[in-house]
Amino acid sequence: MHDPSIAxxxxxxxxxxxxxxxxxxxxxxxxxxxxxxxxxxxxxxLSSVLGWGTKSTTLLQHPLGLLIGRALxxxxxxxxLAGLVERRSPSELxxxxxxxxxxxxxxxxxxxxxxxxxxxxxxxSYHVTGFNPDPPWLPELLVYGLxxxxxxxxxxxxxxxxxxxxxxxxxxxxIVSALFFGVAHIFNPGATLWSSVAIAIEAGLLFGLLYHVTxxxxxxxxxxxxxxFAQGTIYGIPVSGLKADGWLLSxxxxxRWLSGGIFGAEASVIALVLCLLCSTALLVIALRRxxxxxxxxxxxxxxxxxxxxxxxxxx
Numbered sequence: 275m276h277d278p279s280i281a282x283x284x285x286x287x288x289x290x291x292x293x294x295x296x297x298x299x300x301x302x303x304x305x306x307x308x309x310x311x312x313x314x315x316x317x318x319x320l321s322s323v324l325g326w327g328t329k330s331t332t333l334l335q336h337p338l339g340l341l342i343g344r345a346l347x348x349x350x351x352x353x354x355l356a357g358l359v360e361r362r363s364p365s366e367l368x369x370x371x372x373x374x375x376x377x378x379x380x381x382x383x384x385x386x387x388x389x390x391x392x393x394x395x396x397x398x399s400y401h402v403t404g405f406n407p408d409p410p411w412l413p414e415l416l417v418y419g420l421x422x423x424x425x426x427x428x429x430x431x432x433x434x435x436x437x438x439x440x441x442x443x444x445x446x447x448x449i450v451s452a453l454f455f456g457v458a459h460i461f462n463p464g465a466t467l468w469s470s471v472a473i474a475i476e477a478g479l480l481f482g483l484l485y486h487v488t489x490x491x492x493x494x495x496x497x498x499x500x501x502x503f504a505q506g507t508i509y510g511i512p513v514s515g516l517k518a519d520g521w522l523l524s525x526x527x528x529x530r531w532l533s534g535g536i537f538g539a540e541a542s543v544i545a546l547v548l549c550l551l552c553s554t555a556l557l558v559i560a561l562r563r564x565x566x567x568x569x570x571x572x573x574x575x576x577x578x579x580x581x582x583x584x585x586x587x588x589x
Contacts, residue, residue: 299441309351337413379496404523423499452478462515476549512538
């Protein structure tokens, strides 16, 4: 019986060369990256022709260009991978799930980061110093929120987590996708080894488990986008080291492990603990549902054992 947690299974009659060069986990990841880079180059070229790729454009055109340049290549590459290579309709991106799952993700992400700020406030680390009535909220929503949420969730959860899980199982997928997610933020302004470890644990594991439990990229995108938007545009805290202008003008005091330092609250132990609690709850759900996917080799052994048992004569 096909495990619904596994989106793609190599066709039984596929020749050996296709199994390695087209259908293997590594091959599909490489194919996605190639499609992503090619599509990004084409969209970047068109954006430059239209004049949307420079900061000299209007206040809205530049962030729209960044949103299109980051999100659209990821979406197109993913749909091409699913349609042309895996020969499936990606249920994790079906249009009818966009509104309910996306809205739920936006709400969850806002509440989660608000809880982080609330704890920092109660511990005397977060301080509001003023109010900015006119922050550039729309460009920040488009770039820090939607562009990052869409592109990074497709890359790290839709491609890396999902495909590694299909080959090496859930535990390996959680570790690999979380590590790569942390490493991806190590070159951000103010980043340290600790901030990357924190990002890997609090966000990498959380988003991986969120995708595992729901099998929805829209929910992950919504949480990711709302987390970034709330952090920068609402509470005035740097987003992964990137300065953001928020409605609230704020400062954070105290030791770096508490405040997060110049990298932002994502490097705070408060964010780490709260996100770990959420991840633990999701893991409990996964264990109770028995949805943890074993490695492919173990699944083959189990399937062979089941087949042999069914061939045993009765009586």
